[in-house]
Amino acid sequence: MSDLASAGQASESNAKSMSIIVTKGALDWAYPPFILATTAAAMGLNVTLFFTFYGLELLKKDLNLKVTPLGNPAMAMPMMGMHMAMPNIVGAIPGVTAGATVMMKNLIKKKGVASIEELREMAVESDVRMIGCQMTLDLFEMDKKDLIDGLEIGGAATYLECATKSDINLFI
Amino acid sequence: MSEHLLDAKGLNCPLPILKTKKALKDVPIGETLEVLSTDPGSIADFEAFCRTTGNQLVEHTTEDGVYRFIIRHT
Numbered sequence: 001m002s003d004l005a006s007a008g009q010a011s012e013s014n015a016k017s018m019s020i021i022v023t024k025g026a027l028d029w030a031y032p033p034f035i036l037a038t039t040a041a042a043m044g045l046n047v048t049l050f051f052t053f054y055g056l057e058l059l060k061k062d063l064n065l066k067v068t069p070l071g072n073p074a075m076a077m078p079m080m081g082m083h084m085a086m087p088n089i090v091g092a093i094p095g096v097t098a099g100a101t102v103m104m105k106n107l108i109k110k111k112g113v114a115s116i117e118e119l120r121e122m123a124v125e126s127d128v129r130m131i132g133c134q135m136t137l138d139l140f141e142m143d144k145k146d147l148i149d150g151l152e153i154g155g156a157a158t159y160l161e162c163a164t165k166s167d168i169n170l171f172i
Numbered sequence: 173m174s175e176h177l178l179d180a181k182g183l184n185c186p187l188p189i190l191k192t193k194k195a196l197k198d199v200p201i202g203e204t205l206e207v208l209s210t211d212p213g214s215i216a217d218f219e220a221f222c223r224t225t226g227n228q229l230v231e232h233t234t235e236d237g238v239y240r241f242i243i244r245h246t
Contacts, residue, residue: 039186042193043224112184112211122190 017046018168021159025057027065027104027116028075033172034058034119040168041126048166049123050159052133056140059132059147063117066101077103124150131158174206174242175199181210181238188214189221192243196227199245204230207241214239 018040022033033055037047051059058065069075070091076083077100090096108115114122123130131152137144144153152158163169178195180188188209199205207218215232218241222229228244 035186038190042186042190043221112182112187114184114187114190 015044015046016168017048017166018170019048019050019159019163019166020170020172022049022051022055022058022172023053024172025054025065027067027101029172030058030065030116031119033170034116034123036170037128038119038122038126041123041128045168046129047123047126048129048131048159048162050131050133050154050162052136056132056136056142056147058116058120059130059151061146061148063120065116066097067104068097069100070097075100078107120148124148129162131162174204176203176205178205178207180214181208183209184211185213185217189217192218192221193225196243196245201245204242204244207243209239209241210237211239214241218243 020033040047069086076085131154176199230242232241
């Protein structure tokens with residue numbers, strides 16, 4: 001029993017559990033995993049997030065997440081009194097990503113949507129288990145010191161052990 | 173009237189639920205928490221939250237775009 005308890009939170013009591021593989025490091029893609037993780041924890045689920053590839057970006061102490069309209073025909077921004085999608089050739093101009101990010105962050109604030117920093121803080125507070133992918137750390141030459149405290153580091157087997165015990169497994 | 177009040181007006185999903193969960197920690201079992209929200213999605217979300225956590229949604233009303241939930245901490 002103590003082995004199970006230390007191996008993963010999925011074994012704790014009869015609570016339901018959820019795991020998410022987090023692979024994206026853009027501002028917009030950061031929302032689904034953190035919203036689901038914090039809400040699931042609030043609903044009594046044991047939650048594990050496994051951050052791999054660009055997802056590790058979401059664990060940096062200093063977040064500098066961006067959103068880009070490039071290659072995303074569905075991303076309409078409020079412009080000139082209406083919502084307009086940006087042609088790719090405009091999205092490719094230097095500075096457009098930064099501009100779109102500023103606009104998105106303003107919208108987020110205006111609409112009462114939580115910041116990623118806020119949601120991540122809540123995830124930490126509610127004991128969401130967070131695992132960083134060792135292979136990605138090596139591949140991208142990232143330093144664990146640049147990531148938030150309290151992280152576990154693991155690999156595919158660590159995730160799969162958790163996934164086999166989870167009621168919900170998602171890939172984002 | 174509830175003994176405890178949470179004003180979540182102006183906040184968007186999932187903040188009303190997250191703040192409710194936090195506020196319930198300070199509500200003794202059996203007592204109720206009143207939550208105010210302006211997020212139209214919160215009606216379905218509070219129902220689901222209460223069904224899943226076992227807390228009792230005593231009532232919810234809507235007035236002038238403000239949703240009011242009374243939740244009994246169980």
